[in-house]
Amino acid sequence: MFDLKEHPHRRYNPLTGEWVLVSPHRTKRPWQGQVEKVPLEQRPAYDPGCYLCPGNSRAGGARNPAYQTTLVFDNDFAALLPDTPSGTYKQGDLLRAEAQSGVCRVVCFSPRHDLTIAEMDLNAIRVVVDTWVEQYSELNARPDIGYVQIFENRGAMMGCSNPHPHCQIWAPSTIPNEPAKEHAAQKAYFDAHGRTLLSDYAALELELGERLVTVNNSFVALTPFWAIWPFEVMIVSRRPFSGMDRMTPEERADLAAAMKGVTTRYDNLFEVSFPYTMGFHQRPAGEEYPFWHFHAHYYPPLLRSATVRKFMVGYEMLATPQRDITPEAAAARHYARSRRGAPARVERRPLPAAERLTHAPAQVKTEN
Numbered sequence: 001m002f003d004l005k006e007h008p009h010r011r012y013n014p015l016t017g018e019w020v021l022v023s024p025h026r027t028k029r030p031w032q033g034q035v036e037k038v039p040l041e042q043r044p045a046y047d048p049g050c051y052l053c054p055g056n057s058r059a060g061g062a063r064n065p066a067y068q069t070t071l072v073f074d075n076d077f078a079a080l081l082p083d084t085p086s087g088t089y090k091q092g093d094l095l096r097a098e099a100q101s102g103v104c105r106v107v108c109f110s111p112r113h114d115l116t117i118a119e120m121d122l123n124a125i126r127v128v129v130d131t132w133v134e135q136y137s138e139l140n141a142r143p144d145i146g147y148v149q150i151f152e153n154r155g156a157m158m159g160c161s162n163p164h165p166h167c168q169i170w171a172p173s174t175i176p177n178e179p180a181k182e183h184a185a186q187k188a189y190f191d192a193h194g195r196t197l198l199s200d201y202a203a204l205e206l207e208l209g210e211r212l213v214t215v216n217n218s219f220v221a222l223t224p225f226w227a228i229w230p231f232e233v234m235i236v237s238r239r240p241f242s243g244m245d246r247m248t249p250e251e252r253a254d255l256a257a258a259m260k261g262v263t264t265r266y267d268n269l270f271e272v273s274f275p276y277t278m279g280f281h282q283r284p285a286g287e288e289y290p291f292w293h294f295h296a297h298y299y300p301p302l303l304r305s306a307t308v309r310k311f312m313v314g315y316e317m318l319a320t321p322q323r324d325i326t327p328e329a330a331a332a333r334h335y336a337r338s339r340r341g342a343p344a345r346v347e348r349r350p351l352p353a354a355e356r357l358t359h360a361p362a363q364v365k366t367e368n
């Protein structure tokens, strides 16, 4: 009898139409054994050498204001430039290129050099959410912008060169690959069912309760059935809406709480400031697109401890991504950490007070 917990199988990602290979027989309890610890990095609240701290000068010669909450500025080393001339290059059907214009910005989350989303208070995270909404609304309305990608690279392991809490916004003139796949899949699902793909998916996950990480009144954080990264998380809005500009004030506050809940769990998992790439997917510029359902992806590289990471090489580069720990077991680890009154040694940082509102179905199972 085929068993998802025992037998190698592949899982379908309905958002992208791609598959992931799951090999649960290889490590049934991958968190057993010695877990290496890395001493927590102590950072100053202000670093005179940091180009993102208030009052400091940046590479381009500009000087940051003495900002109190968030700071937004055009990236001094932008990958996209707004004044790029339009044009195409074509040699037969094989060599194709198109000019790409766009805007790249940086958003500092806090004047404090030493904080992360997990460590900021909910009001401060809420200000970051408001800043994202402003930026998304402004850029998504521009005729020269096709898509607004907001993303955070957290930690040196993810190639982030500066620990000061910040994210980037890249807004190109066309829709990039990943949102384009989700655009097509969500449209096809909506056309067939009359509901958004992710509203049906979130409802299913709330019913099953096997992959939940944290839930509040507006958002579900879960490890997707088709997750590639060991501790991948997706935050999905419970109400279907197409972009962050459609959030109610309550939903903005709940998004802040969900993000703090997810990142706090991450930090507690291996007792380290957890590295990840995180970003939002939402409707492209131009139309309302009722099939688009706002969500965030977290892709963290860590596998077993603060120092053991997953590599996407070999079969994964050449064929299909693969994982050993099942998404259910990964979600149970987050969930167990938060629910079991785990020892203080594990709970490096208490979960936010707002999480007292969260709930999960009674049938949620923890695997250890």
Ligand code: ZN
Pocket: 015, 182, 281, 295, 297
């Ligand atoms: Zn997505």
